[in-house]
Amino acid sequence: MAAPLIIGLSGASSSGKTTVANALGTIFPDSSIIHEDDFYLPDNQIPYNEEIHEYDWDCPGAINFENLTEVVKKLKLDETFDRQKYMHLETTNISNQIDKHFCVSPDIHNKLRTLAQKAFLDRKVYLIDGFLMFGSKQLVDLMDIKLFFRTDYETLKRRRQVRKYNVDAGVWTDPPGYFTKCVWPQYYHYHKGIFCDGEDEHKVRSTGGALNDYAKSVLHIDDFINNDDSDFDTLISDVFHTVIGHVRDSEVGIQK
Structure with a gap:
């Protein structure tokens, strides 16, 4: 039996990565989703941003990356793990709130699911x-396929402003200035090394972070644009065929 396939989906908050992950989860026959959101530290351990006098949920220090990395290692080895030990499960966090009824048309969904059943068999x-996962080399090295989703700054900001999050202490909505002082700066700072013209924040804002040669050729990350006018069927089809292409390439490599 082939080893489990580890697919990482990352990008800025509100880039659509969770929506795509949940959609793929309905297409791949034997799949499970691990949300980074379930590895947030308890509320009382979230770093505090003195500039805006708010807790910063969008920095690396808010996530237990040690536990997340350990879980991915176990998944890669097809080992079980104790969810209560490693994960700070939030049954009402954003990952679990996102609508599970996606806009993948039935025809496309059925077509891709049939192809997936043939390609993956019992794998x-x-x-x-x-978010922020591709800033961790340990995590990147554990992933067989890396998918990155992006859109421009204004679209991210607009999407983020209408979101609500449930945390230990209740419902969280972004306070004034949170996106500009926390969400975007953390995303930009920890990803500019993989962006074209990464030191030019104005350009990155306009593209959401187009990947540079290092990201594509060395880290082997594939990126996808997910604007408000993007067709979801097309996006899911493109992502699906990218995954299948990588799987087939790896099988050829093994045979050689």
């Missing part, structure tokens, strides 16, 4: 969904 697929 397990784990979809690892989260």
